[in-house]
Amino acid sequence: MKRLPVRLIAAAAIIALPAAASAHRQWMVPNATVFSGTNSWVTVDAAASNDLFFADHQPMRLDGVKVWAPDGSEGAIANGSTGRYRSTFDVKLDKPGTWKIGTFTSAVMGSFKVNGEERRVGGRPGAGTPPLSVADIPADATDVKLTEMIGRNELYITADAPSTTVFTPTGKGIEFQPVTHPDELVAGEPASFRFLVDGKPANGLKVTVVPGGKRYRNDDGAREFTTGADGVARIDWPTPGMYWINASLTDDKPSAPRATQRRMNYVTTVEVLLP
Amino acid sequence: MRTTPFLLIGGMIAAPASAAGTINVTIPQLKVAEYHRPYVAVWLEPTGGGAARTLAVWYDVKKGGNEPGTKWLSDLRAWWRKGGKSAKMPADGISGATRAPGTHAIPLPADLKPGNYVLAVEAARETGGREYVTLPISVPARPAKAAGKTELGAVTLSAR
Numbered sequence: 001m002k003r004l005p006v007r008l009i010a011a012a013a014i015i016a017l018p019a020a021a022s023a024h025r026q027w028m029v030p031n032a033t034v035f036s037g038t039n040s041w042v043t044v045d046a047a048a049s050n051d052l053f054f055a056d057h058q059p060m061r062l063d064g065v066k067v068w069a070p071d072g073s074e075g076a077i078a079n080g081s082t083g084r085y086r087s088t089f090d091v092k093l094d095k096p097g098t099w100k101i102g103t104f105t106s107a108v109m110g111s112f113k114v115n116g117e118e119r120r121v122g123g124r125p126g127a128g129t130p131p132l133s134v135a136d137i138p139a140d141a142t143d144v145k146l147t148e149m150i151g152r153n154e155l156y157i158t159a160d161a162p163s164t165t166v167f168t169p170t171g172k173g174i175e176f177q178p179v180t181h182p183d184e185l186v187a188g189e190p191a192s193f194r195f196l197v198d199g200k201p202a203n204g205l206k207v208t209v210v211p212g213g214k215r216y217r218n219d220d221g222a223r224e225f226t227t228g229a230d231g232v233a234r235i236d237w238p239t240p241g242m243y244w245i246n247a248s249l250t251d252d253k254p255s256a257p258r259a260t261q262r263r264m265n266y267v268t269t270v271e272v273l274l275p
Numbered sequence: 276m277r278t279t280p281f282l283l284i285g286g287m288i289a290a291p292a293s294a295a296g297t298i299n300v301t302i303p304q305l306k307v308a309e310y311h312r313p314y315v316a317v318w319l320e321p322t323g324g325g326a327a328r329t330l331a332v333w334y335d336v337k338k339g340g341n342e343p344g345t346k347w348l349s350d351l352r353a354w355w356r357k358g359g360k361s362a363k364m365p366a367d368g369i370s371g372a373t374r375a376p377g378t379h380a381i382p383l384p385a386d387l388k389p390g391n392y393v394l395a396v397e398a399a400r401e402t403g404g405r406e407y408v409t410l411p412i413s414v415p416a417r418p419a420k421a422a423g424k425t426e427l428g429a430v431t432l433s434a435r
Binding site: 034035036037039158161162184186274 | 407
């Protein structure tokens with residue numbers, strides 16, 4: 001009987017992770033994705049909630065948000081603020097081309113037992129005891145179950161003509177490659193996006209596409225697409241608007257030491273305009 | 276009289292241009308409380324595919340500072356996607372100030388190759404709407420006609 005509460009705590013810890021595939025959707029929404037000139041700022045809302053893009057649950061933490069400028073240099077967020085339900089921040093788009101804004105997380109989560117007692121590895125700091133790392137696992141630990149978690153949540157924003165430098169793959173986790181540039185999407189014209197896992201085309205990856213504005217319709221509106229052998233998913237856009245795109249994959253090819261499983265997650269929001 | 280030779284030269288350059296023709300774009304008079312002249316782009320797309328060629332962009336050329344007039348060029352969404360995004364503004368012989376309601380003539384470029392094109396006109400107005408009108412045309416120019424419903428009036432091509 002003593003084990004049940006511990007398991008519940010463990011389950012809660014996993015849901016709290018940004019990379020968790022279930023439960024609330026992590027999202028960022030820019031005010032626009034296409035900008036004219038290098039005088040513009042993009043402003044972004046970031047949160048986690050069930051309905052898109054309805055901020056009613058938790059704000060996204062901004063400490064992990066990075067900015068990649070079109071020329072490969074690192075940019076910065078400005079005017080960051082975290083409210084009860086959502087965070088907001090701005091990025092000055094002072095260089096022409098496509099910018100990448102978002103988070104990349106790589107962590108190891110799991111549990112082990114010492115003297116029959118279960119201990120957690122990873123998770124959020126706070127809540128009493130500091131989180132244990134893999135290095136903290138004692139030699140006499142049993143039932144070591146570790147999962148490597150690799151998550152991305154990215155936006156692509158373009159000032160003037162689009163560019164592709166920020167899409168250079170790193171070979172880690174799920175990555176996005178434009179076939180159709182994500183800042184040139186138009187309702188009625190299907191787009192092709194390539195997804196990579198470990199830098200190689202991901203065959204058979206399920207890609208979920210959900211339009212925003214859930215509050216003003218009855219159904220969730222999620223549609224699923226599957227990548228081909230070339231890693232490409234072909235997605236059509238019935239109406240203009242912001243769309244949330246998610247792909248996740250669990251496999252047994254972790255790179256982290258002692259981990260037996262790997263969970264990868266990818267999120268972006270794209271803007272579809274009228275023709 | 277001294278200008279005659281120049282006129283003749285001008286005539287000689289214009290004369291062999293098989294592409295002679297004139298586009299007329301009408302900006303309608305609108306009864307609205309707050310009116311701003313629309314941003315307008317006019318361009319040609321070869322029917323068989325290929326790069327779009329911008330003929331005219333009317334925008335707030337003079338506005339500078341933190342929010343320069345170029346900021347809203349991307350509101351001409353179709354034009355922006357088909358070429359505006361990589362166009363340098365202002366552009367000689369192409370860009371100009373926004374125009375008042377009325378009919379405005381744009382000559383077809385003299386070096387335009389014969390063939391079929393889609394003539395595209397897009398207008399976007401501050402505190403107003405956006406409209407995108409296309410008209411299939413052929414060069415050498417034959418008369419053709421289309422019309423917008425809200426932000427644009429008649430869009431015509433005449434043979435000269």
